[in-house]
Amino acid sequence: MAIVPFELRGKSVYVAGHRGMVGSALLRRLAREDVRLVTVDRHEVDLCNQAAVFDWFAKMRPQVVFLAAAKVGGIAANATLRAEFIYDNLAIAANVIHAAHQSGAEKLMFLGSSCIYPKLAAQPLREDSMLTGPLEPTNEPYAIAKIAGIKMAEAYRSQYGSDFISVMPTNLYGPGDNYHPEYSHVVAALIRRFHEAKVAGAKTVAVWGTGTPRREFLHADDMADACVHLMKTYSGAELINIGTxxxxxxxxxxxxxxxxxxxxxxxxxxxxxxxxxxxKLLDVSRLERLGWRATISLEDGLKRAYEAFLAGAPVPAQ
Structure with a gap:
């Protein structure tokens, strides 16, 4: 039975995907809560392996689940690894959501993506615009898998009364981002490209596309804070956008x-x-009515992200 406010204190909390940018941000935020954090490495439990997931949940029985695990990447990765993006993300969502239900989890949060919204949906993107038009072709497989996860959480809430909720973060960046030269998201790609150009003394840097698209960016630590806030304060079938x-x-x-x-x-x-x-600009009015707003400015967030990059990335030789 859904209860709001939901008490996290004293509960076992599983963060799926804890080594990724989103999952690691959730771990940092949850460290400030009185909870028992539960994680498992990919080499121990492959979330695409149904039997392994079901066995692990039956053994560990986490009370709270943040489903942040996903196969992710930028526009190039989405356009070229289409089969992997739909298969892996469908499998992860199906396995973890059903296992959480089977093992009696008290609450689950499924993290989607703003790419679930139609390519030409009215701006800013409202939660009820999902499935009202065609998707952006380059990331359609990933978006379809995420939509399936949202609908699965919704179905388990409807049929079984499971307190499963879904949130839609905007474009994220921060510590733990993927700086792959071809498959990274735009923030990581540009940080790496401009840094390497500065070190090499390059006279020009090429940015993909025309430069005219508009994007919204949210620091991963802000996202994690919003997720914990919503886990405590929200219970409903409707999606909640998370952005600035x-x-x-x-x-x-x-x-x-x-x-x-x-x-x-x-x-x-x-x-x-x-x-x-x-x-891709999210309507965050529903989130604000629930009492949360972003606090990390884009400039400050980028400075933090660059510091994290310097701390973790090798500097190319001059």
Missing amino acids: GEDITIADFAGMVADIIGYRGEITFDTARPDGTPQ
Whole structure:
């Protein structure tokens, strides 16, 4: 039976995907709560393996589940690894949600993605715009898997009364991000590109696309704080967007990243590369009514992200 406010104190809390950017941010935030954190490494339990997941849940029986595990990547990864993105994410959602139900978990939060919304949906993106139009083709497999997870959580709530909720974070960045040269998201990609250009003394840096699309960015630590807040205060079938409610063009964003890193060369735009969705700005009015707003500014967040990159990434030779 759903109870709000939901008490986390004293509970066993499983963070699925704890080594990723999102999962590790949740661990940092949950360390401030009086909970017993439960994690398991991928080599011990592959979340795509149904039997392994079911066995682990039957043994550990976590009371609270944050389902942050996913196969993720930027526009290039989504466009080229289409089969992996739909299979892995469908399997993870199906296995973990059903196992949580079977083992009697008190509450589960499924983390989706703003790419679930139609490519040309009205801005800002309201939660009820899901399934009202075609998706962005480059990330359609990932989006379909995430939509399936949302609908699965909704179905278990409807049929069994499970207190399963879904949240939709906007574009995230921060410590633990993936800096792969081809498959990273835009924030990590630009941090790496501008840093390497500065070290190498490159005169120009090419940014993918035209620079005109608008994007909203949220620091992973803000996202984690919002998730914990919603786990405590929200219980319902409706999605909840998590974002800042503000966006910026890719061109202006690239300039901000270059300034923070100290790159002084020219920024060009590779228009042969895809732009993706023209705009992805979330309507966060529902989240604000539930008592939460982002506190980390984009500039401060990017400075933190660059510090984390320098601490964890090798500096290319000059």
